[in-house]
Amino acid sequence: MYSRPLIAGPIAGLCLGNPYVGFIAGLCVELIWVRVIPIGDSVPPDSTLTAVLASAAAATAARNLGIDNISAVIPALAVSVPCGILYKMAEIRLRASNAGIVDAVRVKIIRGDFASVDRETFYAVIRKFFIGAAFFLAAYALVTALPEGYWRVMDITRGSEIVMRFIYILCFAQLFEMFLKWK
């Protein structure tokens, strides 16, 4: 549960000294994708990576460029959501490659190597951690390297509060859709 965006976002924000952006980013990511659930073999977009990336990027932009928190969160969310979807594709590849590993484990067990399943499970956890970390660092480097004009996009509209309000409406509508049957 600590991997849900609602909790991971604020923690990432706290690490960068600005938990407030973490709260907003975590809340939005959690509720925008509240209806996307892993049923059967479907792999949902990685909401944790999205929330952590959005919080980290927003906190960095708010500190370095001196923009206010809400104006920093909206562009950060807009650029993090595609990263979450990209990571989903990487994860599908990873899961497909696991099939070969399990076949190798089966052969090893038939040959009498009983510890192979423990070893491969351990490696799978380590592998996933490093792939996720590498992806996050690369995405963070790219996102923070975006030109200053991108982060100041909310200055054009001068109404980041209104845009945030609209995003909240979308979030609550997603909740209604989740819990209420419209029929």
Next chain:
Amino acid sequence: MEVEKILISKGVLKRVFFRSFLLQALWNFKGMQNAGFLYTIKPALDFLYPVPNERKNAYTRHLDFFNTHPYYASYIIGAVCAAEERYAATDSEDDLARIVGIKKILGGPIAAFGESQIWGTLRPFAAVIGVFFIILFSKNIALMWIGPAAAFIFYSSVHLYLRYCGLEDGYKLEDQVFEGLFTGKLQKSFVYMRITAIVMAVFLLVRGFLGAGPSVMLKTAYPVVFIIVALFIKKVPATVLFYAVIIAGGIFARFCY
């Protein structure tokens, strides 16, 4: 004639419990949770089959296709532990068929049940609790931490309860454990969760409307946006809708000032 069973000790079950957290580590499209299931149940198999040949058969038996909900899987793991215990004692074909049967027959229904209850109700409900406190205390950053903390404690307590008691009950009652699972108290509490979540969402929506400021344009935009979003929410993917809302909000804000 009753055959004397070698009982799986509490320590072994505890190790199975801790291993069940890595059930999906080697998730793959071919056998899904097969390697994870073997990894979870390994201490019990090692305990029951000390002879390498028997152990090899047991291991390969559990590498067959298996997929279910990761939390409710504990019930199946417990039931399979008990069935393996009996098979190790009797060595009869019926008991072997029972082990395979529990996994094959119950995997699907338990997955469907768990996905609608846990992914569809419990997890969003925990999110609503968290969001509710975050928005309620949005003036004070220190108090905002109550939101994530409440969501974490609520969700984790149910999750760990399901995992631990599922294993214990599954081991004790074997396949009879599933008779009471789909009806009864648990089912009722999920209905209450839905109702509470809707009440909380209505509260958040009304609070947002009242806090929209004195501008008449903003006040009218609030319900209009909600109705438009509600109309499109079924047909349009969540991500597309998110970008549409950002762009529409940006244009509206520019127009408003």
